[in-house]
Each structure stands twice: as structure tokens, then as C-alpha cells.
Amino acid sequence: MGSSESDETLETYGAEIGAGSRVREWMLIEGDRVLIAVVLSIAVFFLLLFFHGVGIVSFVNPNSVTRVASGMIAGTFSLVTLVVSINQLILSQEFASAGKAQERLEAVVEFRDDIADETDVSASPVSPTRLLELLLASISQDADALADAVSDHDEEVRRSIVRYANTVRAETNRVDETLEHTSFGTFRAVFAATTYDEDWQLYVGTHFRNAYEDSLSPTAIDRLEDLLESLKLFHIAGEQFKTTYLQRELTRFSQLTVYAGVPSILSAIFIGLLYADITGPSINIAALPYVVIGLIVVVLSPLALLVSFILRTTTITRRTASTGPMLPQKGPEEGPFDVSYGDDW
Template identity: 30%
Template sequence: MSADPDARTDVGVDPETESEMGAAIDPDVDISTANTMRERANESRIKLWVMLGANRLLITGLLALFVFAAFVALGVFVYPPFEASLRSADTIETMFSTMIGAIVTATTLVLTISQLVISQENGPLGEQHARMSDTMDFRSYTRDLIGQPMPADPSMFLRVVIDAARRRAEALRSAIADNDDDQLRAEVDEFTESIVGNAEEVDEELDGATFGEFDVLFAALNFNYGWKLFQVERIADDHEESLTDEDHAILDELRTSLSMFGPAREHIKTLYFEWALIDLSQLILYVAVPALVVAAAMLAFVDGSTLTGATVGIPDILWLVAGGFTVTTLPFLLLIAYIARVATIAKRTLAIGPLILRGSQR
């Protein structure tokens, strides 16, 4: 994954403000980041749309269209003798008998995955009580941290945690406004602007987002709390002598607010993974039956020697086989569409806390 290690956002301290402060931020200290995951990782918008943002059924449909078009194009332009093979040999029988076996095997595998996912929710009373206790303990701790009850809606839950971090960042900037360390003031000002800008961007995306449609988790991925945690620790260490006890206390509160976002996002991610895998299992079961019917019909009723016509210059037998083959691949195309998103999310959230795995601003 490519990234520009020197990428900076436009938010921060402008030259006029720096001049008024009397000192510029050390050019070796890279504090602020872009407000979206795509900008930070320098990824193509189209790539992120395909892998993450787009509806999975739409991606499945696009993949099916590609398979169909590629099949026809290969039969017409790359290997024209394929038409004769469909008419005279047992190509159709071999192709669709193989697909029947593949569909049955894949469906069985999906059922196994569903059982594994569902098994995570099963357990004896003691385990269920422990899960409930851990959940309520986290909510109680977070309520004490932000001073209000935690919402039940996942998007509101994340918005409250992010807003707490934003408010404490602004409190830190206010606390050191009169500090004699110009470098400290400049760094905190840029850091605060970065947090505020990132928080506003994510808050806007979370507004009205519905869990189960990926919107909530997609927005949460845009808040790079790990880098912000690192900056809090760095500022506290680099300017220890310039910070008062009150300033250190505010930094600790900001650090705690940011650290709470980590387990909150991971919890939402885990729930989404289970939700998505169950959706995938259901959809594959739904399309497996039509795929089996089409494969069986191609074996039982299609005789290549009797289909001698052509449509728009392309043999009808090629249209028919291409369509039948595309339908039989739908379970696999669904699997590709869903696993592509799940794998991408998992790769981007491997580490929890201030550990930067990607090249951006490492």
C-alpha cells in the first residue's frame, strides 16, 4: 500500500499565526494528518470505493457483468473455435457438472462459516454474564469519562467518544495559551486543529449512519486515534518542563479519551464482521439454489448442435453458455465481494493503540 510519509493537511497554524507566535513549528515534527483515510493513505478513490464503500450487491453485479463479457469476448475474439467445441464435444457437460460440485462444496463451506460465527454468540450462563458485565463496565467507565450516559446507537456512541476528545483538545489549547514556550503553543495549536478537523469530518459522516450498512464503521476508520495518542505522549515528553501539573492532567484526560475510541471502534468492527458474514451466508444460500438449477438445466436440456442461430453476430450457443456460467459463479462472486471488504478492514485495523503499521507518517 503506497503512502506519502510527508503528507500534511492544510489545517494547522498558518504562517501569519506562526509569525505572531514568534516561532515556527519544528519542520522535523509532523503533527497533523488528513481528515480521511483515503487522504492519509494516498489511495485511489475508486479503489477504496470498490473495496469498501460500494454496496456489496452492486460489486457482485459488476463482477458478474465482467465474467459474462469476458466469457463472450474470449469465445469470439481470442478463441473462435470455442463455438465448434460447444457444439460437438462434451464441453458443456464437463463445465456445468464441475460447477455443480463446486456450488455444493462452497455452500457447505459457507454453512460451516455461519456456524462458527453463530457459535461466538453461544455459551453457558457464566460466559454470557461475564460478557454482559464487561460491556456494562466499559459503558460505566466511559460515562464517568465523558460525564453523560452512553447512547445505545452505535453511531451516536462513537460520536460522543470523539466529541469528548475534541473538547479536551480545545481545553488543552486554552490551558497553554499563555505558556512561554512558543514551540509548545505552536505544536498544541496545530495538534488541536488536527483533532477538531478530523472529529468534525467523522461526526458529519456518522450523523444519520445506520449500523449494518457499513456507514458507521467506514466513518470510524477515518478517525486516526492511534497517531493522536502518539502525539499526546510525545508532546508530554518533549515539553515536560514547560507543562504545569494542570497541563499534564489535561493531557492525561485527552489521552484517556482517545484511548477509549480504540476498544469502542474494535467492538463495532467485531459486530459488523459478524453481521456481514451472516449476511454473506444468507445471500449465498439464496443464490445457490438458482445456480444449481441453471447448471442442471444446462446439462439436461441444452444441445449445442441444435442452437445454430446468432444474435448481433455472436452465436446463440455462446450467449447461452456464457449466461449460464455467470449465474453458476454468483455464489463465488458474492464471496469475493464481501471478503474483499472484510479483509481490507482487517488489514487497516490490525493494531490497536499508537502503533502505526502503514507508511503514512510512521
């Protein structure tokens, strides 16, 4: 690997998480989902008011309004049924026979033992955030040890490895500061874990291990292996916590949708009853648009919840879709290393 390749900015090739305008990221990721649903509902309210004001929509035709109300009732029933099905699918993952439950427990215990061995503690923490903090401390310490181990190496090797170790340490400090002020169950903790780019660090570290195999001392190779192992453990822990959070998020969405479903259906029925009198609407014609628009917003509240929750879950899933250093969101030319078949580095 030439010096020009060593001078590449390794940290610029990480996962694209948290990119974009602040408003867009607040809508997609950071904002409270119920608040997002309220904002969407308010936007619909004022949009319908605007259309009514300019004469695009009207609420004086009983046949049109009652047909819309009937369609909204059917749509709400379908949405609630879909949400209940999603909730049942999530619950089905929690049901297990004794044998499967034992396998699951043994896998978790083995993973926690691996973390305890790697971090030199008697037992890994039970709190997810504390566990992630422990792994971050292990990664940072391994990066420091790696940088110290190459202090007497060739200049090109030393410079590349030290820059890599500094990048790893800077990333761990950034995520650790966020985790210190959060607790699991809040989205901020999960988001901090998913924004740590351990997949790319695994890729770069693996490349250095193979490219500099003949140049690194046995001690440096051991320190690099320790760092890669810590990164692997963090990846597994992050994926597990992300999955657990998304399960809880979808369960919360199902619960809120059921809560909103009842007033939604009642509001749609009430819209139809407003026009049940043969003489026309049963309330003052001046107040009619505001009442109907308000009821429509209530009817659409389950849909607003669906949009707000699905926006975040799909965005997280898309941006973190990877298995180790296999990043489908990266282009074929993205990366600091030019590697082809038979390349001997």
C-alpha cells in the same frame, strides 16, 4: 525535541484509509456488495461473449461443456459448504455459558460506565453512532481545553500542542459530520469510525506528555491525560463496532450465498441437460452461446458474491490492523519524532 521536529506535519502520518482512486475505493470499500457482485457477473458475461466472438471459446462440443458443468456443480457445492462453515464459526461466538455471558455483560457495563464518567453524562447512549458522536464531542472538548491550558506556556511547547489540538479537532469534526447522517448497520457509519486516526493521535499525545513533562503545567498535563483517555475509549468502541459489523456482514454474505447457491446448481445441471440429446444441443445453435453464457454467469454468482464481500472485509481488516499506537502498516522511518534508546527528548 528540536523546533524542526515540532514543525513536522503531524497529520500526514495517519492511517492510510480511503487512499487511492475513486473507482478502486468504490470497488474495495464504498460500493454496495450485491451491486459489486452484479457488476462482476456482467463483466464475466461480456468477457465470455467477446471470447466467443473472436473464436477463443466455443459451445458446440458436448463433452467439453458437460465436463465444465460437472466441475461447476462440484465447485458450487464446495463454496456453499465453506460458507456454511464460516456462518457456523460466527454463530459459535454468540454461544456462551451463564458465567461467560455474565463476564461479557459486566465488561460492557463497565465500559459504558467509563464512557459516562469521561463524558459527564448520566448514561452513555445505546445507539452505536450516538455513542461514537458523544466520544468525538468529548475528544474535541478535551482538545480545546488542552489548547487553552498551554496559552501561557513557552512558544515552542505552545505551538506544538496547539497544532496537535487543532489536528485532533479537525479530525473529530470530519468524522462527526459523517456520523450525523448515518445509522449503525450501514457500512458508512463503520467506515467513518475506522477512518478516525485515534491510534496516531494517541502516539503523538503520549510523546508530547513525556517530552514536555517538565514544561507543561499540572493543568495542561491533566487536560492531556483527559484527551488520551477519551481517545482510548473511542478506540475500544470503534474496534467493538467494527467487529460487530464484520460479523453481520459475513452473516449476510452467508445468507446471500445460500440463496444464490440453489439457482447456481440448477443452472449448472441445466447446462448439462442442454447437451443430453444424442443429436446435440436441444436449442437453436444461434441462441446456444447466449443461453450457455447466461447460465454460466448464474452458476458463478456465488463466486461473485464471495469476491465482493471478501474484498471489503479484508481491506478493512488490513487497513485497521493496529492495537493502540502500534501501526504495522507504517514503515520504520515514518513519523514526526526521532526516538532512539536512551533518548531524553
